[in-house]
Each structure stands twice: as C-alpha cells, then as structure tokens.
Amino acid sequence: MSEGTDYIADADHELRETYEEPxxxxxxxxxxxxxxxIASHASKYLLEAIESMGTxxxxxxxxxxERFKFFDDPHNGGEHAILGNTExxxxxxxxxxSIASRRGKEEKIIWFAGPTATGKSELKRCLVNGLREYxxxxxxxRYTIEWNIATASDPSGLxxxxxxxxxxxxxxxxxxxxxxxxxxxxxxxxxxxxEELNARLDDHVDIHVNGKLDPFSREAYxxxxxxxxxNGEEELFSAITDAAHLRVKNxxxxxxxxxxxxxxxxxxxxxxxLVGSWMQGMLQELDxxxxxxxxxxxxxxxLSQGNGLLTVVEDAAQHADLLQKLLNVxxxxxxxxxKGIQMDIDTQLLIISNPDLEAQLNQHAxxxxxxxxxxxxxxxxxxxxxxxxxxxxxxxxxxRELTNETEVWQADAYDELExxxxxxxxxxxxxxxAVREREIAPHAVEAAALYSVVSxxxxxxxxxxxxxxxKAILFDRGYLLDGDDRIEKxxxxxxxxAADGSGGIPVTYTRDTIAGLLNDVRDRHHPEYxxxxxxxxxxxLNEMADGIGDAPVFxxxxxxxxxxxxxxxKNYVFQQQESDVLDAIMRDRRVDEETVxxxxxxxxxxxTGDPVENDRGxxxxxxxxxxxxFETEQLGRFGPDAYxxxxxxxxxxxxxxxxxxxxxxxxxxxxxxxxxxxxxxxDPKEVxxxxxxxxxxxxxxxxxxxxxxxxxxWENPPTNTETxxxxxxxxxxxxxxxxxxxxxxxxxxxxxxxxxxxxxx
Numbered sequence: 001m002s003e004g005t006d007y008i009a010d011a012d013h014e015l016r017e018t019y020e021e022p023x024x025x026x027x028x029x030x031x032x033x034x035x036x037x038i039a040s041h042a043s044k045y046l047l048e049a050i051e052s053m054g055t056x057x058x059x060x061x062x063x064x065x066e067r068f069k070f071f072d073d074p075h076n077g078g079e080h081a082i083l084g085n086t087e088x089x090x091x092x093x094x095x096x097x098s099i100a101s102r103r104g105k106e107e108k109i110i111w112f113a114g115p116t117a118t119g120k121s122e123l124k125r126c127l128v129n130g131l132r133e134y135x136x137x138x139x140x141x142r143y144t145i146e147w148n149i150a151t152a153s154d155p156s157g158l159x160x161x162x163x164x165x166x167x168x169x170x171x172x173x174x175x176x177x178x179x180x181x182x183x184x185x186x187x188x189x190x191x192x193x194x195e196e197l198n199a200r201l202d203d204h205v206d207i208h209v210n211g212k213l214d215p216f217s218r219e220a221y222x223x224x225x226x227x228x229x230x231n232g233e234e235e236l237f238s239a240i241t242d243a244a245h246l247r248v249k250n251x252x253x254x255x256x257x258x259x260x261x262x263x264x265x266x267x268x269x270x271x272x273x274l275v276g277s278w279m280q281g282m283l284q285e286l287d288x289x290x291x292x293x294x295x296x297x298x299x300x301x302x303l304s305q306g307n308g309l310l311t312v313v314e315d316a317a318q319h320a321d322l323l324q325k326l327l328n329v330x331x332x333x334x335x336x337x338x339k340g341i342q343m344d345i346d347t348q349l350l351i352i353s354n355p356d357l358e359a360q361l362n363q364h365a366x367x368x369x370x371x372x373x374x375x376x377x378x379x380x381x382x383x384x385x386x387x388x389x390x391x392x393x394x395x396x397x398x399x400r401e402l403t404n405e406t407e408v409w410q411a412d413a414y415d416e417l418e419x420x421x422x423x424x425x426x427x428x429x430x431x432x433x434a435v436r437e438r439e440i441a442p443h444a445v446e447a448a449a450l451y452s453v454v455s456x457x458x459x460x461x462x463x464x465x466x467x468x469x470x471k472a473i474l475f476d477r478g479y480l481l482d483g484d485d486r487i488e489k490x491x492x493x494x495x496x497x498a499a500d501g502s503g504g505i506p507v508t509y510t511r512d513t514i515a516g517l518l519n520d521v522r523d524r525h526h527p528e529y530x531x532x533x534x535x536x537x538x539x540x541l542n543e544m545a546d547g548i549g550d551a552p553v554f555x556x557x558x559x560x561x562x563x564x565x566x567x568x569x570k571n572y573v574f575q576q577q578e579s580d581v582l583d584a585i586m587r588d589r590r591v592d593e594e595t596v597x598x599x600x601x602x603x604x605x606x607x608t609g610d611p612v613e614n615d616r617g618x619x620x621x622x623x624x625x626x627x628x629x630f631e632t633e634q635l636g637r638f639g640p641d642a643y644x645x646x647x648x649x650x651x652x653x654x655x656x657x658x659x660x661x662x663x664x665x666x667x668x669x670x671x672x673x674x675x676x677x678x679x680x681x682x683d684p685k686e687v688x689x690x691x692x693x694x695x696x697x698x699x700x701x702x703x704x705x706x707x708x709x710x711x712x713x714w715e716n717p718p719t720n721t722e723t724x725x726x727x728x729x730x731x732x733x734x735x736x737x738x739x740x741x742x743x744x745x746x747x748x749x750x751x752x753x754x755x756x757x758x759x760x761x
Contacts, residue, residue: 022249024246027248029182036198036207037140038139038141038142039180039181040207041346042346043096044100046309046348049131049140050068050096053070054068055068056072058086060389061500062475062476063489066090067089068090068093071123073125073408077406080129081122081406082122083388085388088383095108095110097205100205106330107330109349111316111352111380113354113357113382113383115355115502115503119385123385124314127310131310142253143250144308147172147220148244148246148247149223150168150171152223173216176216176299177214177216177308178257178308179308183344184217186237194206214307216299218294219293220245225240228240256305258308259311259312260303260311261305262302263315266319273302275299277300278298279298294341297337303345306347307345307346308347309347309348311350313351313352316353316357317354320357320361324375326349387502388456389453390453390476391421391449392409392420394450394452394453395421401507402427402514402515414477421446424740425440429519437533438535440518442580443580444540446573448514450469450569450573451541451544451569454469454565455505455562456503456504457475457504458499461494461495463494468568469572474489509551513540513544513547514535517543531746534744537573541566577752578755578756580740581734583697583737585726585729587737595630599634600665602622602626603622607657628649631656637656709722709726711723711756734749
C-alpha cells in the first residue's frame with residue numbers, strides 16, 4: 001500500500017469513527033437511556049466537555065490550583081492552549097455549573113474582558129477545538145433531527161411513504177439550527193421522559209429540554225400532522241415521526257453547527273446578525289397562503305448557528321448595539337424571526353472584549369437609575385483575563401510566539417520547569433537568498449519573560465526584604481530559599497486586591513522586539529565562533545528597554561516605571577549565567593545526587609529509629625560515619641570536634657539534622673499523606689539545605705582548586721596555562737550541561753569573567 005493510500009485509509013477511519021448511520025426517534029430515546037449525556041442541554045454539554053478531560057495541578061501566583069486539561073487544548077496538540085488565568089477559567093466552569101443546574105444564573109451572559117494579548121481569543125479557539133473533538137467521542141455525541149416530507153406527497157401512501165423517496169438523501173433536510181431530538185415530543189410526554197431519564201442520570205445536574213421545535217422543523221411537523229389527520233390516522237405521532245419522515249442524525253460540533261461566532265468584521269442589520277434573513281427567491285417559491293414560510297429563512301445568524309451549544313460574540317465592542325437585543329435570549333430562551341414567528345433557543349452566551357467595551361457600557365453611568373444600559377450590565381457576568389504573572393508561563397508563551405512549539409509544559413518538579421525556562425531557542429531566518437540559524441542563547445527567553453512579568457507585578461504589597469524579582473520567582477515556584485530555610489508563599493502577606501497582571505509589557509511587544517533582533521546581525525566577532533548570530537540575554541533586555549520609550553502602547557508613567565525595573569532583572573539573569581559558568585568550571589567537583597540521597601536516607605532512619613538497607617540487601621543501622629563525613633566535608637557545617645564517641649552527633653548536629661533535614665522531609669510526607677510515604681520518593685533538591693549543597697560552588701572554591709587560574713586572561717588565555725585548560729573544559733561543559741552552543745558559551749563565559757576579574761585580586 002502506498003503512503004497516499006495510507007492517508008486515505010486514515011481519513012476513512014476518522015470519518016467512520018465520527019459519524020453514525022441515522023436512527024429513528026425511538027432508537028435515539030433508547031440510546032439516551034443507555035447514555036443520558038447525549039441528551040444534555042447546551043450549558044450541561046459544555047460543562048461535560050470541559051470536565052471530561054480531568055484536571056492537573058499547577059502553581060500560579062505561588063499557589064497550587066487544579067486546572068481543567070480542556071483549556072490546554074490537548075486534542076489540537078496544545079496549539080490554542082490558554083496559558084495561565086486558571087482561577088478565571090475555574091470561575092467560568094463554576095458559572096456553567098450554576099447555569100446548567102438552573103441555580104440562579106440562567107439570565108447571565110458570561111463576559112470575558114481584559115487587555116489585549118491575554119488569551120481571550122485563544123479561549124474561543126480552544127472551546128471550538130475541544131467541543132469539536134468531544135462531539136466525535138461516543139459519550140460526547142451530539143444529535144439533531146432531519147425531515148422528509150416528500151414521502152407524504154401521495155395521501156394513499158402516507159403511512160409508509162414510498163421507499164425510494166424515503167431513501168433518497170436529496171429529500172432529507174436537517175434542522176438548520178440543530179434542534180434537540182426530544183423537542184419533537186409533546187411537552188407533557190417530554191417532561192415524563194426527562195423525569196425518567198434524570199432519575200437514571202448519575203449527576204447532580206439534570207437534563208433540561210424546553211421550548212418548541214425550530215420554525216423550519218415545525219413547518220415540516222405541521223404539514224405531516226395535517227396530512228395524516230386528513231387521512232384519518234389514529235396513531236398520529238407515530239405516523240409523523242415514522243422513519244420515512246423523521247430521522248435522528250449525529251453531527252460534529254463546529255462553527256456553524258452548534259457554535260455561533262460573531263466576528264468583529266461581521267456586518268448587517270441586528271436581526272440578520274442574530275438569526276439570519278429572509279431569502280426573497282425562496283419566499284416566492286414557498287409562500288403559503290399569504291404568510292412567510294420559515295423554510296425560506298437563511299438561519300445563518302450567530303444564534304442560529306450556536307443553538308444547541310454555544311454563542312460567542314468576539315470583540316464585543318464592535319457589536320455593542322447588538323448586546324441589548326440579546327437580553328431576551330437568556331431570559332426567555334427565544335428570539336423572533338419575524339412577527340409571529342418565534343424560535344426557541346438553547347445556547348450558552350459568551351462575549352469577549354477588550355477594555356473599550358467597558359467604556360461604552362459606562363457612558364451613561366452618571367444617570368443612575370435612568371441608565372439605558374443598566375439592564376444589560378446587570379446580566380453581564382464579568383470574568384477578567386490578566387497578563388501572566390508566572391515566569392515559566394510567560395517563557396512558554398514567548399517560545400510559542402517565536403517558534404511552532406505548541407506542547408503545553410508540564411512538570412513533576414520545578415527543576416524541570418527551570419530547565420525549560422533557561423533553554424536556548426534556534427530560529428531559522430531568511431536573509432535574501434540565504435537561510436541561517438540564529439541562536440537565542442540560554443537565559444535570553446528567561447530574561448525577556450522575567451522583565452515582562454516584573455513589569456506586571458504590583459510593588460505596593462512587597463514585604464520587607466523582597467524585590468519584584470523575588471515576587472516573580474515566588475509566584476512561579478511557590479516558595480523562596482533564604483539560606484537553609486524554605487519560605488512558602490503563605491508565609492508572606494500579599495494584598496489579595498493587588499493589581500498583579502492588570503498591566504505591563506504585553507507578549508506581543510516582547511515577540512516583536514526579539515523578532516527584530518533575529519533580523520539584525522550583532523556587531524561582534526570571534527575567530528572561531530559565529531558570535532554575531534547569537535542573541536544574548538542582555539541584547540534582549542537592552543532592546544526591550546530602549547524600545548519602550550518609542551512604543552505608543554505605553555504611557556509616559558509606564559515608560560519610567562518599566563525602565564526602573566530593569567536593573568534587578570539584569571542582576572538576576574547575570575546570577576543565573578554566573579551559576580552556569582561556576583557549575584561548568586566545577587563540574588568534576590560536584591556532589592552527585594546518589595550521595596545526597598544516601599545521606600537523607602540515613603538521617604531519616606537515624607531520626608525514626610528505623611534500619612536502612614545496605615548494598616547486600618541487609619537491614620542495618622544508619623551509618624554514623626557516613627553522615628559525619630557528609631556534614632563535615634560536603635556541607636562544611638561542622639568540624640570533627642562536633643561529634644562524640646563513635647561519630648555520634650553533638651546536640652548542635654542533632655538539632656541541625658532535625659530542623660534542617662527532617663522538617664523538610666516531614667513537610668514532603670504531609671503533602672504526600674494520601675500515599676504511602678517513602679523517603680526514597682524525596683527529590684533531594686526539595687530539601688533547602690541540600691539544594692544549597694548541590695549548587696554551592698563559588699569563586700573561592702575555584703580559587704582553591706585552580707591556584708593559577710586568572711579570569712583576566714579568559715578572552716585569549718596563553719597556551720599551556722591552567723586558565724586555558726579551565727576555559728576549554730568550561731566551554732565544553734556549558735554545552736553538555738545546559739545546551740549552550742560554542743558561540744553562546746564563549747559569550748556568556750566572557751561576560752561573567754569580565755565581571756569577576758574586577759574583584760578577583
């Protein structure tokens with residue numbers, strides 16, 4: 001089989017798994033009793049789709065939150081994932097629960113507001129993607145009805161119709177607004193059916209199917225009813241809904257099929273934008289005794305498309321005139337096609353806007369009770385999207401903007417996120433006829449993300465001793481390290497009403513700044529490495545700061561404020577680069593994690609009185625000498641005289657073990673209290689004092705190990721010197737440990753050594 005045939009077969013399989021053969025109304029009811037979720041009303045279906053994918057734990061603003069995976073856009077490879085704003089999205093889901101269960105929010109229109117580039121448009125795309133894919137699953141199937149009245153054209157054959165006519169697809173017409181199949185039943189029978197259905201439903205949210213058939217379907221129903229009445233049919237409903245006239249079909253949810261989206265550029269009269277328009281040619285053809293036939297209506301308005309599931313008004317400020325006309329939809333669940341022709345609607349209304357809509361809504365605020373927009377504002381349930389205040393999320397977003405990466409970052413420990421944040425980025429750039437690779441060096445994306453986040457944080461609630469960089473790290477990681485102590489977010493008293501994320505540098509500005517650098521070759525040279533093709537962290541920060549003065553999106557006050565916040569970001573980024581260089585120089589001297597883990601295991605056993613398992617599988621007492629050697633040589637906390645006979649710890653050492661090691665282990669055990677705790681489950685880096693050990697290299701260590709090392713010679717060290725040897729090893733280690741290229745390793749190490757050489761002597 002050829003590759004082309006393989007793809008054809010895959011497409012066949014995709015459609016075969018997505019679509020079902022039409023069924024009779026009775027078969028649909030049987031299927032609904034087997035799987036009640038297929039009969040869910042709009043808000044309940046939307047809620048079920050979101051909940052179907054489960055949740056995951058994230059840290060945002062320093063606190064653990066449960067996030068619905070639906071908003072990671074998993075079915076689409078994360079392309080339209082909504083990064084951050086988890087609390088806002090969770091509040092949206094809570095709104096849906098209240099609306100779906102009829103708990104007092106039915107009249108609300110959910111309004112997502114916020115500055116540009118905060119993810120509001122991604123929300124729409126994520127909803128469309130997620131609902132489309134959910135509707136392809138067996139539990140998420142969505143159904144509507146289709147009619148065939150051609151089989152009723154011959155009164156003598158009404159009961160069964162003509163088989164050829166019934167089987168001809170050209171005679172079947174689906175409800176143009178995705179009417180719910182249960183709407184075919186008379187209200188009393190439908191209510192009894194729903195009571196039985198909800199009694200079997202394992203859910204606290206009942207299914208509600210209210211209203212009447214859409215006008216198009218009502219026209220078909222009424223025609224069939226009249227024909228059968230004239231024919232003297234006794235089992236009237238069975239005749240009307242016979243499989244020759246009525247079928248239930250599944251459809252894949254998409255824009256136009258269960259999802260209505262009104263874009264900013266859409267125009268037309270309000271009625272046309274809401275429900276559609278009359279088609280004059282069809283009106284003349286279908287005119288029925290001087291009245292308008294609903295089958296001559298276009299049904300292409302946003303509510304018609306979104307009936308059965310979701311209606312989105314995008315960039316709502318462009319359709320402010322329409323919002324007032326939507327008020328009867330959540331209240332009365334209906335809209336008029338024309339005088340005397342009413343269409344019942346089941347849809348979840350959602351509007352998206354930038355801050356300019358709020359200005360329009362408040363233009364009459366001073367009028368008090370006479371405000372003509374008061375009723376509209378009362379029905380709008382506002383959810384505010386903000387700029388990201390998590391370093392890792394902003395770094396992920398910047399990488400998305402610069403590359404085709406769409407994978408949503410997930411990590412079991414923060415160290416994994418740290419590695420992603422610092423990673424370099426390689427971007428292919430075309431320069432005339434030439435194509436070249438540009439490297440965005442390690443920490444460059446991190447620098448841009450940190451500066452962006454710091455610009456968005458409120459500094460008015462900073463505790464003593466912290467700066468905005470500390471706050472940014474705390475929000476991303478959930479804790480700070482102060483020496484050996486781990487200080488949790490809850491230990492700080494931040495203002496719940498702080499304006500974090502309400503303003504700041506948008507990601508679009510950062511993206512455009514870096515994109516400009518990608519097309520600007522740097523004025524620097526090296527005899528071996530293409531350093532001119534590397535974009536360093538300081539290049540990004542300087543360009544961002546320089547451009548703020550000319551960018552029209554920032555006010556004069558913002559420009560001054562953001563420029564003042566640059567220095568601590570530069571200092572932090574330099575510390576990260578310095579740490580990389582130190583680790584690369586001292587790589588051979590690092591304490592391996594196995595040694596650290598063994599120490600932790602022995603201290604835990606010492607504290608609990610339990611044995612440990614040695615290499616031969618024997619259960620033995622914890623090794624006092626091993627603990628002593630680690631504490632004196634690796635930690636450097638105590639001298640030999642701090643231990644008693646047989647290497648037993650003095651009171652000071654014992655207190656250190658309990659306060660610095662065991663306390664951290666107990667915290668981890670408490671966080672994992674629902675599982676069987678084992679000390680081997682501990683990540684050594686989660687113990688603050690151990691984290692310090694694993695990253696405790698400093699320049700005094702370098703001086704002690706390499707007595708003839710001279711950082712002033714780094715740029716061009718004399719051959720056969722210790723400095724040349726150390727540099728060669730460091731450049732190699734930077735590449736192997738942290739993903740530097742030779743060029744970025746050269747530039748980074750040179751930058752660090754330039755600063756170190758000033759204080760070396």
